[in-house]
Amino acid sequence: MKILHTADWHLGKKLEQCERTEEHQDFLQWLIQKLSAECIDVLIIAGDIFDTGTPSNTALELYYKFLRQVKNTCCREVIIIGGNHDSISTLNAPKELLKYFNVHIVGGVPEVFTDQIIPIANSQGDLELVVCAVPFLRDRDIRLSMSGENSQEREARIKQGIYDHYNQFKEHIASYKAQKIPVIATGHLFAAGSSTSESEKEIHVGNLGQVCGDQFPEEFVYVALGHIHRPQIVNKMNHIRYSGSPIPLSFSEYEDKKQVLILEFTEGELIRIEEHEVPCCRKLIRVKGSLDTVKSKILLLEDQQLKYRLWVEVQVETDSFIHDLDEQLNKLKEGKPFIERFFPRQVRTKSVQTLDRQSEEAMALADLNPKAVFLKRCQAEYGDTIPEDLLETFNEAVEMIAQKEN
Known part of the structure; x- marks a missing residue:
């Protein structure tokens, strides 16, 4: 049997x-x-x-x-x-x-x-x-x-x-x-x-x-x-x-x-x-590192002759948000027809903070209102150029919550 x-x-x-x-x-x-x-x-x-x-x-x-x-x-x-x-x-x-x-x-x-x-x-x-x-x-x-x-x-x-x-x-x-x-x-x-x-x-x-x-x-x-x-x-x-x-x-x-x-x-x-x-029909690939490193790794990818084109997760380690990451990756894809799409992830690299510094930030956050906390988080992610549509969405969400509470 x-x-x-x-x-x-x-x-x-x-x-x-x-x-x-x-x-x-x-x-x-x-x-x-x-x-x-x-x-x-x-x-x-x-x-x-x-x-x-x-x-x-x-x-x-x-x-x-x-x-x-x-x-x-x-x-x-x-x-x-x-x-x-x-x-x-x-x-x-x-x-x-x-x-x-x-x-x-x-x-x-x-x-x-x-x-x-x-x-x-x-x-x-x-x-x-x-x-x-x-x-x-x-x-x-x-x-x-x-x-x-x-x-x-x-x-x-x-x-x-x-x-x-x-x-x-x-x-x-x-x-x-x-x-x-x-x-x-x-x-x-x-x-x-x-x-x-x-x-x-x-x-x-x-x-x-x-x-x-x-x-x-x-x-x-x-x-x-x-x-x-x-x-x-x-x-x-x-x-x-x-x-x-x-x-x-x-x-x-x-x-x-x-x-x-x-x-x-x-x-x-x-x-x-x-x-x-089990035969592999589509390969999932993960590349990570600095922007230059992931670009080099992508250029080295080869056609694996599978039934479906590659999906590639790109983890970019960066100090500040890269606004045109999608455009930069899509240019690399032009010479790689076997890549169907990228899944970009931006991983912020932050210096290690002392315990005292972390405690100061936690105490400061406790004194902030929701919008100030949101703006602080956006600055950590995007720097000084926070997308306008993101701010508008946040303001709409706050307004809807306020209306429900009333």
């Missing part, structure tokens, strides 16, 4: 205002081909299928079209869990219909705990695998709010709640383990020691909700995780893995190699975990 593990599709995701639909479409077409080429029996999607709880019609169309195409492959079962970006109701709404096509959906923790346990039979009808399909665990699923608890107590209760949830499966899967039927689990969470990128939104504030690899019961022969967009092994435990996102979702992922994971079982034993690289 072969199982393919993927996660964090984030259908509908935009990079600023730029659509990623074509890239997602290409990935899903490649995945359909991979299911057939590798004779995959079970597909697991470990959360964050959509980027928001209210996905667009385009994102929904991609999703349902893909599930329809899966039926034309040798893949017999699909297991989908909800992530922190997914709406439980959106995922669960068609679950009874999709179950008819062997698509199992666990959008959130169900009322009946054992509804997370999904037995998988082979083509002869013999039970060959059990999946404990654990979705993203929200606070209400794993702990009771306690009045007066501090942050450390809340963190401990969250971690304990996650630990208890997974360990509760032990009594329900004991009979399967006795029959030497492999049991795997899913999860959408943050495992301690994971390397994150800028595109993940924290599931819990700070480090709350981190779990260690050894907190998963040893009864699970594999744990298919989602939420972290960089593919990785958790705490050097080879059987606990993040597949990562299939396309780069932020410029911080520009060096990541995207992949899906394929597990192979023989006679109830996990004999192989293979990493299959």
